[in-house]
Amino acid sequence: MKKNDFLYEKRGLIGFILIGLFGVFLSVSVGGVMRLWLENEEAAYHSQWGKAMGGEIKGEILSATEVMHTLKNVILASSDFSEVNFEVFVSTTLVRFPSLKRIHWISGGVDEDGEGRYKVMMSHPTNDERFAEKNVLNLPGMQGFLTAASQNRRLLMRPVSSSLLAFDKGDEKSYWAALSIERLYEGADVPVKGVVLGQFDFGDYIDHLLKSRITQIDRLQLVDTTGSHDKVLYQKNWEPPKNNQDMTTSTFTVAGRAMELSFQATHHQQYFFIWAGVSFLGMLVTLMVLVVLIQHRQYQYGLEDSIYRKTRDLTDRNLFLNHFMNVTFDAVVTLDKGCFITFGNQKALGLFDKSEAEFIGHHLAELMGSRIFDQLIFPLSYRHSKDTDPFAEPQIIELAQKQAPSVLVEVRIVAVADLDDKSWMVILRDISKQKETEERLRYTDRQFRQAFLLGAVPMAIIDAEAYVQESNRAMQQLLGYRSSELHTRHIKEFLHPDVRDAFLDWLDGVRHRPMDTFQCEQRMIAGNGADLWLMSSYTAIYNKAGKLEKIICQYLDYTQRKKAEDELKDHHDKLAQLVEERTREVQDTRESLIASINAADNAILVYDNQHRLEFSSGQVKNFFPEMAPELRPGASVERLIELQSLRTGEDEIERQRRLAHIHAGISGDEIQLTDGRWIQTRRRKTPSGGTIVVHTDVTSFKDQQELLKRQAEDLAFALQRQQEVNEQQKIFVSVVSHEFKNPLAIIDSAAQRLLRRKGKLDDEDAVKRLHGIRDGVRRLLKLIENTIATQRIENRKLEFKPQKINVSAVIKKVCDKQREIVKDHPICLMDIPDEIEAPIDPELFEIALSNLISNAAKYSPKRTNIDVTMTQDDDFVTIGVADHGIGILDEDVPHIYNRFYRAQGVMDVEGTGLGLSIVKQIVEIHKGEILCENREEQGTRFYMCLPCDERLSEVAD
Secondary structure, eight states, X not given: OOXXXXXXXXXXXXXXXXXXXXXXXXXXXXXXXXXXXXXXXXHHHHHHHHHHHHHHHHXXXXXXXXXXXXXXXXXXXXXXXXXXXXXXXXXXXXXXOTTEEEEEEEEEEEOTTXXXXXXXXXXXXXXXXXXXXXXXXXXXXXXXXXXXXXXXXXXXXXXXXXXXXXXXTTOTTEEEEEEXXXXXXXXXXXOEEEEEEEEEEOHHHHHHHHHTTOTTEEEEEEEEOOSXXXXXXXXXXXXXXXXXXXXXXXXXXXXXXXXXXXXXXXXXXXXXXXXXXXXXXXXXXXXXXXXXXXXXXXXXXXXXXXHHHHHHHHHHHHHHHHHHHHHSSSEEEEEOTTOBEEEEOHXXXXXXXXXXXXXXXXXXXXXXXXXXXXXXXXXXXXXXXXXXXXXXXXXXXXXXXXXXXXXXXXXXXXXXXXXXXXXXXXXXXXXXXXXXXXXXXXXXXXXXXXXXXXXXXXXXXXXXXXXXXXXOHHHHHHHTOOXXXXXXXXXXXXXXXXXXXXXXXXXHHHHHSOOOXXXXXXXXXXXXXXXXXXXXXXXXXXXXXXXXXXXXXXXXXXXXXXXXXXXHHHHHHHHHHHHHHHHHHHHHHHXXXXXXXXXXXXXXXXXXXXXXXEEEOTHHHHHOGGGGGGOSTTOBHHHHHHHHHHXXXXXXXXXXXXXXXXXXXXXXXXXXXXXXXXXXXXXXXXXXXXXXXXXXXXXXHHHHHHHHHHHHHHHHHHXXXXXXXXHHHHHHHHHHHHHHHHHHHHHHXXXXXXXXXXXXXXXXXXXXXXXXXXXXXXXXXXXXXXXXXXXXXXXXXXXXXXXXXXXXXXXXXHHHHHHHHOTTSXXXXXXXXXOOEEEEOHHHHHHHHHHHHHHHHHXXXXXXXXXXXXEEXXXXXXXXXXXXXXXXXXXXXXXXXXXXXXXXXXXXXXXXXXHHHHHHHHHHHTTOEEEEEEETTTEEEEEEEEEOSTTHHHHHO
């Protein structure tokens, strides 16, 4: 084929392909339509066959269950249906209904509460124990099934399965059928109500029916789809279909069950051959048409191809030109021969701040101004000239802007060739930023040159070969050369040989690849031959191509510092030698001092300003042996204080306080060690911030001090005791003199009266006077007894003899004696138990109880009761004495047990103030306790709480 053949053209090729595809599509479509029509006819036949087969199965199932309706009619027709009638019906019916396996007549229904109540009345067969009355009604799901049948009043079927209504595992294709019966007979009060229940096995029938009708069927399945689980009733060559389009499904319902019959008929290949033949004929016709079209259109496509190629070339050139115009950085404007604008790119529109409608078709003078247009761009001599270019060089103009400063524009005018009428292309470039950048570069260069030449830092610029190009004054003064002497000399001539190789290696590296600034210490040789020590920095400068252009060298002169360092090193060596000599002298002195310190009796520790041990004397191990393992330089003061506390017994708080004293240098601590020794601690801060701690054994001093302290305390106690005795003697003399005076006055008065009137007194008056004398004697005896008891207790000469006695008997004995003394006060024993025993000294107990009763009588009005009580708990026996007198003021209660103390307001009552003191001391001897229950203006109650266990034996011992 030739290149201009229409097959090489896209449109011709697409047309050829479309015609071929259309012919093939039409051929295949016609064949497919014929095949589809035949297959639809076959599918319709299969659907009708499925419906007919479903109808037959449904009819046979209804026919088989007709026996249920027959039995229902028989039961409804007979008001006295009996078991005999049931047996006759069954025997005559089973022959016509071989699928019936069991049948039952069940009486009952749904009550008012919605619950099913059923009872099996008649069954067949009767010899099957599994289907007795109880077993049938107890089948799983049977109650719900019968209830549903009673409510629906129509025939219902449920499959027999292993989990519902089943007895036999072989009943997979069996069904239970239930039919509700309800009728009210004339003259009967209760209607006949119940359910006919039958079990049917449709397996054999369905197998026989389907096997005789499926000669043209490849696969078939009959399924009961009612409920959540499908029940398969029949299958033939069944496999789950991969394509449901090949499967025909027919559904029907019978007795409340949804059945689905799915099958796939045998496919015949004649439809495929018909489709293939029609398609082949159509494609053959299409091929013939294509050949004719190719020959007919060959010349037409050749001509169109030639026109298309030229048009495409022109279009590509135009597109390229427009694209170039819009992406170039220059503004491009084309003019016709009258200088009217015919084209402007986006840059031109932006430069003149015009839209395309405001730009195209306008005269260039309107945009640039008449003066610029006439004088600079288009002189009259060039308007009609045949020259190609009016300007040999570009022109610079200043173009005004509406809302921005004027911009500098470089203008170039080019004549457009290949046109009948001469036209122009104006190229404009905004060079404002370029001019501004150039000006900034020139200003920056001037600043750099000024800083370079006049700077105090020595600097030089060398080329890529390391020859000096320029140097500033500081560099010339540093090396001692003039500018002309440095120019064009190699930099290595000024470097010391020791550092020359390192610099040349770096220079060789920066020539081949960009590297960072090179900084190092270098030695350079000045013009006078002197060595200069410099800190050098070399920075490589590269051009746009990445080639090394020049190197900027900067130097920092530290020659004087280097000389100072050398001199300092010499001085340092001399100083080190001097320090070494002085150190040996100090070491000798230190060893002598340590020997003297170790010979002392004190324990000395020296800490540095970081509180680390620097030195410890030998006595430290004797004072604190536990610190011995840690006594080495550098040991922390916290650890040493912790070890020291093992000997001092200090707790954490005391250790922290001692540590704070060491940090602050506080002295004056004295502490006793666990072995009995006393240690005094003194601390002092050193000028360097350290601490010196000195421990001194002051045991002998403390012993003498303690002895003096005890002697002083004994002396003070004896002096205080003597003062108390003197004071008590004064009080005692005052009280006794007063207390003795009254009974003696009574005795004396009664005796004088008896002497004066002897023989004249009647017996009653004489007895009265004698009783007065006796009362005075009793009071004196009581006073003497109390005084003696107090003295004996005070001098610890009282004999304490506790013994287990009957406390109740002693109380009654004391109360009997006191009744003779205090006749004006009835003494009442309140619920005194008969037998209470306790280890008590009977003599001291009588004295204490007598004092309490005597006090109660003194401080209460006449003819008021004195109540005596006694109680016992597990450990104590409590004796209480209560009066109904004036009571005790609250401020006097804390002092009533003091000797010779008299409460306020009772000074007119006879007494010495010894009674309660004696009672308290007797109770405390018994390891007991005395309590006072004060009721001001209502009386007072005293309790003696005495232990009743064996603890008093320790006191007696």
